[in-house]
Amino acid sequence: MSRINFYHGETIPLELHKVRIVQKLSLVPVERRLEAIAAAGNNTFLLKNNDVFLDMLTDSGVNAMSDRQLAAMMEADDSYAGSATFTKLEAKIHDIFGLQYVLPAHQGRACENIISQAFVRPGTIIPMNYHFTTTKAHVVLNGGAVEELVIDEGTKVTSDHPFKGNMDPAKLTALIDKHGAGKIAFLRIETGTNLIGGQPHSLANLREIRAICDKHGVMIVFDASLLADNLHFIKTREEACRDMSIRDICRAIASLVDIMYFSARKLGCARGGVICTNSEAAYLKMRELVTLYEGFLTYGGMSVREIEAIAVGLEETMDEDMVSQGPQFIAFLVEELKKRGVPVITPPGGLGGHIDARRFLPHVPQQQYTAAALAAAIYLAGGIRGMERGTMSEARDEQGNETFAKMELVRLAVPRRVFTLSQIMYVVDRISWLYDNRALVGGLAFTEEPKLLRFFFGKLAPVSGWQADLAAKFRQDFGDSL
Ligand SMILES: *Cc1c(COP(=O)(O)O)cnc(C)c1O
Numbered sequence: 001m002s003r004i005n006f007y008h009g010e011t012i013p014l015e016l017h018k019v020r021i022v023q024k025l026s027l028v029p030v031e032r033r034l035e036a037i038a039a040a041g042n043n044t045f046l047l048k049n050n051d052v053f054l055d056m057l058t059d060s061g062v063n064a065m066s067d068r069q070l071a072a073m074m075e076a077d078d079s080y081a082g083s084a085t086f087t088k089l090e091a092k093i094h095d096i097f098g099l100q101y102v103l104p105a106h107q108g109r110a111c112e113n114i115i116s117q118a119f120v121r122p123g124t125i126i127p128m129n130y131h132f133t134t135t136k137a138h139v140v141l142n143g144g145a146v147e148e149l150v151i152d153e154g155t156k157v158t159s160d161h162p163f164k165g166n167m168d169p170a171k172l173t174a175l176i177d178k179h180g181a182g183k184i185a186f187l188r189i190e191t192g193t194n195l196i197g198g199q200p201h202s203l204a205n206l207r208e209i210r211a212i213c214d215k216h217g218v219m220i221v222f223d224a225s226l227l228a229d230n231l232h233f234i235k236t237r238e239e240a241c242r243d244m245s246i247r248d249i250c251r252a253i254a255s256l257v258d259i260m261y262f263s264a265r266k267l268g269c270a271r272g273g274v275i276c277t278n279s280e281a282a283y284l285k286m287r288e289l290v291t292l293y294e295g296f297l298t299y300g301g302m303s304v305r306e307i308e309a310i311a312v313g314l315e316e317t318m319d320e321d322m323v324s325q326g327p328q329f330i331a332f333l334v335e336e337l338k339k340r341g342v343p344v345i346t347p348p349g350g351l352g353g354h355i356d357a358r359r360f361l362p363h364v365p366q367q368q369y370t371a372a373a374l375a376a377a378i379y380l381a382g383g384i385r386g387m388e389r390g391t392m393s394e395a396r397d398e399q400g401n402e403t404f405a406k407m408e409l410v411r412l413a414v415p416r417r418v419f420t421l422s423q424i425m426y427v428v429d430r431i432s433w434l435y436d437n438r439a440l441v442g443g444l445a446f447t448e449e450p451k452l453l454r455f456f457f458g459k460l461a462p463v464s465g466w467q468a469d470l471a472a473k474f475r476q477d478f479g480d481s482l
Contacts, residue, residue, distance in 0.1 A: 013328040016321040017417060020067060027053040027383050027482045034380060034471045041459020042376040042444050044385050053383030054423055056412040059326075059351055063269040064417035065309060066316060072308040079298075085307045086298035092311040093276050096247065096318065097254035101283035103290045104300025104307070105273035108225050108263025109134035114275060114289045115186075115221060115261060118282075120144040124185035127175055129167040129201060130154065130193045135223065144185055147175055154196050155406060157356050158346045162237040165193035165230075166205040172212055181216035189257070192226025192233075195389070197409070198330075198351030200233035203241055203252055210256045219282075222257035225266045228416070229350020232323045246318050258282065264306070268313030269416055272302040326350060326416045333414065333424050340432040345409065352413035355431070357390060361441055366391050368443020368463055371408040376462075377441045378410060380470055382430030383482075386410045393455040437473055442466035 005011050028036070028051055040046035044057060055062070077084040090102045105111045112135050120126065122143030128135075129150045136146050149171040153161040167189060176184070189206065193199045213220055227250075234241050234249050241249060254260060259282055264272035275290075277283055287297065294301040302310075316322050327350050334348035343359035357364075357371040364370045371390030378384050390408035397403055412427065434441070444460040 012421060013325070013332050015325070015420070017066075017325075019420075025053055026050060029482055030380065030471045030474045030478075033383055034467060037376050037379050037467070038461075041447065042372065042462070043455075043458060043460065044375050044379060044387060045456050046459070047379065047385055051383070052379075052385045054419065054427060055385050056352065056414065056427070057385050057387050059266055059413045059415045060263065061265040061271050062415045062418065063266070064415070065269055066312070066417075068316070069270065069309040069312045072312045073305040076304040076308045078304050081296055081298055083298045083304055083307075085304040085311075089274070089307050089311045092314050093274065096250050096314055097260065097276060098251055099254055099260060099276040099278055101277050101280065103275040103283070103286055103297065104302055105261075105275065105290060105294045106301030107265055107271070107273045108223075108261070109138070109273075110294055110301065111261035111263075111273045111275045112138040113293060114286050115259065116142045116144070117289055118285045119219070119221075120185045123183070125175070125179055125183050126185050126188060127167075127172060128188040129165055129190055130196055132190060132194050132223065135188065135190075149175065150193070150196065154193070154199060157343075157359075157407060160347060162200075162233070162347065163202040163205060164196060164199035164347075164349075165190070165201040167201065167209050169205075169208050169212060172209065176212070176216050176218075181218055184216075184218050186219040186221045186258075187213055188221045188223060190223040190226075191230040191253075192228075192350045194226060194351060197345040197354045198226060198229060198349030200230040200237070200349065202238050203234050203249065204238065206253060206256050219258045220256070222253070222260045224253075224260050224262040226350055227253075227262065227267050228317050228323045229327050231317075232320075232327045233350070235320065236324075246320055246323060250318070264302075264310045264313070268310040268317065270306045270309035270313050272306045272310055273300075274310070322416075326414055329414050329419065329421070329424055332421070333412065333428065336425070336428040337431060340428070340435065342431055342435045352411050354389070355386075355410045355412070357408040357410055360435065361438060363439070364441065364443045366404045366408060367402065368445065369460065370443070371405075371410050372460060373441060373444050373462075374408075375410045376444065376467070377434055377470060378412075378431060380467060381434040381474065382426065384412070384427055384430065386412045388455060392458070392460075395452075395454070433474075433477065437470065440466055440470045440473060 036051035116138040120142035127147045151168045154164045259277045261275040331348040333353040343356040345354035357374040372388040372392040375388045390405045394403040448459040
């Protein structure tokens with residue numbers, strides 16, 4: 001967002017767009033929230049949208065579209081082969097990234113399936129700054145092993161490092177020395193590193209990693225799903241990039257990688273997925289897999305309307321006002337929570353704000369799913385749906401023992417262009433109320449625990465009557481307010 005100072009008082013983020021289509025929200029009373037969270041087995045994935053006031057589960061496929069995107073959707077050229085709409089997307093990718101070959105897929109994980117099937121072989125290693133859930137699953141499915149090489153600062157909850165998503169060049173060199181470059185299928189850099197709090201990498205770090213990869217002949221695959229946020233951080237936090245435009249930074253990044261892919265549910269504010277490269281050999285290797293798994297090369301499982309919207313959404317991402325909106329709202333959320341003593345991940349990243357559940361609820365042990373308990377309590381406090389990122393998202397080992405997560409986090413995603421600042425202030429208010437009443441919050445235990453993906457489908461119950469007590473305290477403090 002362009003910097004706009006207020007004449008009176010502190011500067012706050014200012015929306016440089018206006019709302020033209022609205023969706024009514026409902027905020028149900030705390031008594032209903034108590035019933036709803038019980039019916040959902042204390043799993044925020046299982047809540048019904050009608051019971052949710054602010055949906056901060058994810059930024060995937062829920063970013064607001066612009067008037068221009070909607071207008072473009074009406075122009076989409078619906079044909080099985082040779083769609084003019086796809087040609088527009090190719091031209092846009094060429095223009096923005098300087099990449100020539102474009103392959104469509106229905107979403108980000110579909111790109112990961114194609115790339116992994118094409119390049120991962122049993123016994124190979126795939127170094128990454130950090131893994132993402134679906135990426136790791138596809139690599140492992142094809143017999144590869146993920147090695148995480150993020151800088152040590154990356155997994156510290158509080159830090160003032162501006163680029164916690166950087167890959168550690170020394171760790172990479174050590175890995176190559178140990179195993180030999182021949183064992184490496186490719187190296188993957190994830191921009192706006194999702195699972196460690198939407199933390200960015202710098203352009204300088206990418207250059208350094210490129211130099212090491214060039215020396216050893218290693219291919220770089222770049223996951224650009226969260227590029228919009230990372231562009232903002234490079235522009236504002238990296239001294240050497242101050243005078244570069246967003247477009248310049250995009251070109252510079254793309255020139256350093258061999259294959260780029262992204263979930264267009266995030267980048268481009270639409271739905272779909274794209275793989276792009278300048279390597280004809282890599283393109284040919286992936287092309288037939290796209291036809292086999294996704295669809296013909298000019299739609300790849302996407303609706304042509306979405307393809308139109310992606311092309312416009314990518315162009316809109318070149319606007320500094322657009323890429324800074326999310327990070328500025330997130331910074332506001334995180335700073336305001338911090339001012340009220342709520343333990344948060346710092347510095348604020350992209351994607352959303354992250355609350356440190358272990359410091360919020362030190363009396364709730366990890367065996368009782370600290371972060372899941374906090375996510376349920378946040379829903380009770382304000383009808384706010386966040387996502388558990390802790391032990392519940394892990395799987396038990398072969399003996400059935402819990403694997404305790406390194407961090408117990410609740411993520412409050414801030415989808416792009418969706419919420420107003422007063423809604424963010426409401427979140428701050430309800431969570432700070434909860435923090436003052438944190439002693440009332442207890443743990444959870446599984447009542448239904450699926451073996452696979454338990455965080456999606458599993459159900460839990462409070463270990464004591466704490467949720468009814470919390471709801472009663474809410475009613476006492478807020479009177480007849482919702
Ligand atoms: C969301 C995401 C993906 C997967 O994309 P989908 O469209 O949800 O399949 C891959 N990588 C990153 C970094 C993501 O955030």
